[in-house]
Amino acid sequence: MIMPRGESRQLYAWLPVIILVLVLVTLAVGGVALHYVEHYLIAATGDSLALAAADIADKLDTILFERYADTQVLAHSPVFRTRDVAAMTRHLNLNKEVYGYYLWLGVTDAKGRIVAATDPTSVGRDRSRSGWFRAVREQGGIYVEDAEPSEYGGGAFAVTFTAPIKGSRGEFLGTVSTRVRMTELEQVFERTVRAFQAQRGPAGRIEWQFMNRDGDLIVDSFLRQEGMVNLKVMGLPSALFVGTTQPGYVEETHLRRHVPVVTGYAQTEQRG
Structure with missing residues (x-):
């Protein structure tokens, strides 16, 4: 069967359009595939x-819960219910050596004065106005403070855990406070x-x-x-x-x- 010349020319005239449409459809499908x-x-x-x-x-x-539990256990240590500052300091230093997470550990008396610490320069400082001391004294439980620059260790960021030290009758004797280094x-x-x-x-x-x-x-x-x-x-x-x-x-x-x-x-x- 022979196609009439007029119809053949008409088909050829549509070819560029058909090719263009095919290219556009291909590009569109390709674009959808790339997007997918x-x-x-x-x-x-x-x-x-x-x-x-x-x-x-x-x-x-x-890790932080372990340090929370450690601070709680530390506060129940019998040595902190005595007046043996040297023994307190040895116990704090031992914990700092065993757990590499700690930047600082310290003990305050009931008035907020630091009586023992892993950093000797902090002993004797008054922390009665510190948020962590007041929170524990007033509320009685363990206090966790969000990571903030610490005054110990050159302003390094640390998480604070503080627990109350209580006597045999439940009276408030002071606090144990620790700093967990972010590094x-x-x-x-x-x-x-x-x-x-x-x-x-x-x-x-x-x-x-x-x-x-x-x-x-x-x-x-x-x-x-x-x-x-x-x-x-x-x-x-x-x-x-x-x-x-x-x-x-x-x-x-x-x-x-x-x-x-x-x-x-x-x-x-x-x-x-």
């Missing part, structure tokens, strides 16, 4: 980062991040940060801006989501490099 792949990769990465953040938070919870807790971050990075390979650099409940940066893996930046005040979405939702991830703009990044986030839980 991109969305899948972001979701997979985000889920992995959220799990890593939750794992780190859980490990930190475990030791960084190892928890580093081990988890190294394992995560090994799974993902060299593609993509991982940065991590730890902030307190107010948003103050207390551990920073890259710029070491501890105490100089408040992530909530700066409006970082991941910082604002922490504490309001379960562990998750968010696409946001890197505050320093101004490039899109995926951030996993999770919150520690105060136990005890």
